[in-house]
Amino acid sequence: MPAPAIFWFRRDLRLHDNPALIAAADGRPIVPLFVLDDEAPGMRPLGGASRWWLHHSLAELAAGLERRGLELVLRRGPAARILAEIAAETGADSIFAGSRPEPDAIARDRALIPALRQHGVTLTLVADSLLFSPRRLMTGAGEPFKVFTPFWRAALALGDPPASSGVPGLMPGPACRGDDLDDWRLLPSTPDWAGGLRAAWQPGETAARDRLARFVDRGLGDYGRLRDLPAVDGTSRLSPHLAWGEISPRQVWHAVRGREDGTGAAKFLSEVGWREFSYHLLLASPGLAEANWRADFDRFPWVEDKATFRAWRRGETGYPMVDAGMRELRSTGYMHNRVRMIAGSFLVKHLLTDWRRGEAWFWDNLVDADHANNAASWQWVAGSGADAAPYFRIFNPVLQGERYDPDGTYVRRWLPELGGLPATAIHKPWTLAKPPRDYPAPIVDHRLARDRALAAFQSLKTK
DNA sequence: AGTTTGTTCAC
DNA sequence: TGAACAAAC
Numbered sequence: 001m002p003a004p005a006i007f008w009f010r011r012d013l014r015l016h017d018n019p020a021l022i023a024a025a026d027g028r029p030i031v032p033l034f035v036l037d038d039e040a041p042g043m044r045p046l047g048g049a050s051r052w053w054l055h056h057s058l059a060e061l062a063a064g065l066e067r068r069g070l071e072l073v074l075r076r077g078p079a080a081r082i083l084a085e086i087a088a089e090t091g092a093d094s095i096f097a098g099s100r101p102e103p104d105a106i107a108r109d110r111a112l113i114p115a116l117r118q119h120g121v122t123l124t125l126v127a128d129s130l131l132f133s134p135r136r137l138m139t140g141a142g143e144p145f146k147v148f149t150p151f152w153r154a155a156l157a158l159g160d161p162p163a164s165s166g167v168p169g170l171m172p173g174p175a176c177r178g179d180d181l182d183d184w185r186l187l188p189s190t191p192d193w194a195g196g197l198r199a200a201w202q203p204g205e206t207a208a209r210d211r212l213a214r215f216v217d218r219g220l221g222d223y224g225r226l227r228d229l230p231a232v233d234g235t236s237r238l239s240p241h242l243a244w245g246e247i248s249p250r251q252v253w254h255a256v257r258g259r260e261d262g263t264g265a266a267k268f269l270s271e272v273g274w275r276e277f278s279y280h281l282l283l284a285s286p287g288l289a290e291a292n293w294r295a296d297f298d299r300f301p302w303v304e305d306k307a308t309f310r311a312w313r314r315g316e317t318g319y320p321m322v323d324a325g326m327r328e329l330r331s332t333g334y335m336h337n338r339v340r341m342i343a344g345s346f347l348v349k350h351l352l353t354d355w356r357r358g359e360a361w362f363w364d365n366l367v368d369a370d371h372a373n374n375a376a377s378w379q380w381v382a383g384s385g386a387d388a389a390p391y392f393r394i395f396n397p398v399l400q401g402e403r404y405d406p407d408g409t410y411v412r413r414w415l416p417e418l419g420g421l422p423a424t425a426i427h428k429p430w431t432l433a434k435p436p437r438d439y440p441a442p443i444v445d446h447r448l449a450r451d452r453a454l455a456a457f458q459s460l461k462t463k
Numbered sequence: 464a465g466t467t468t469g470t471t472c473a474c
Numbered sequence: 475t476g477a478a479c480a481a482a483c
Contacts, residue, residue, distance in 0.1 A: 337464095389465075390465090390483090392465085393464080393483090395465065399465085450467090454483065
């Protein structure tokens, strides 16, 4: 019997279509391991919603492994030390893991390989979290892409990614002591704010596969028509599952490519393409979450205002579409994509708040928090990013509400205090003769805020 | 992946 | 008076 291999789960919490797991299981017994390395220097700590998700996803993964006779080992601490310890405890001489495309993770993993070799252990990393290698895609000039459309065209020209695979045969390795998941305290307790998350989500690979199958079956055909309506269940809602790798983008790709009857499929795959593009940008600009991609935004006259930032976070800006989104986020750890754009635009353009503050709030509150997507999308909405909305594209939260939530169903769902308003006033309650008493008046006037934002943008040009 | 404003042209 | 369009922000 060959020596056992450690399979190090990271953001690939699945058994299906996991190429690194297939490589590990090739004739060897497996010690499945997850390391909570939340104090690693340079690595961003998980947000609260992500920690909630991780707890349940790990529980699911452990159950799936147990059905196959394997025990998931949980350990907390610096990955380099834990991996060496587990190898020594189990006699493993190899470790396999899915590679992570984030620049800081790449640096950490690169340092791990020689460190582990000193203990006589090889670390093999298998790329599997993206459809296309972000470094392989370059413009004709050999530069990273700055615009999505040519990026995605070049990606599609590469042809189909490899077919997805099933679960390999898994042989249990030696037993190994691990932590108790509950002791990690990933779940909130005092207070327990996760009730809305529990009601909205089922973390784990099984639920991810079910959701993909159901979406391809029932949602894909109408995706182009319904994807922008937040009141409707018209999107895949796969983002948190993709963020934790409970499903792979290859599985998504091939499930969709089998069903190209409408225009929904190409549109939906291009949304997966934005995820690829975000990682492409992050690799070209490792500071994407910290620094303006466009350097001229370093001169932007951001306004620090505790009261308006607090109102935004709590969903008390007086603009129903913004507030409904922010309350959906706080309640469920999610916000519909259309509403993310409206709420994000409002924070940056109406309140002149530095996009990094919004990025940090989303990072903490989103169950689908993803370093590349979150950073690239906030820079897109702020106008500071690659292929971004031009800064003068300022969403009017009233018009956006009337266009994408015409009867106010979405707003009423998250703002029950507006439940009795007629559809004609639901997105501008202040126009009523008797505005609702328990809902705030707009914290900024749209017209004033728009002019102020345009002036701030002008100030970048004239210096 | 936008909004506002001004112009034209058909009621 | 208002829909449709273009241009500017």
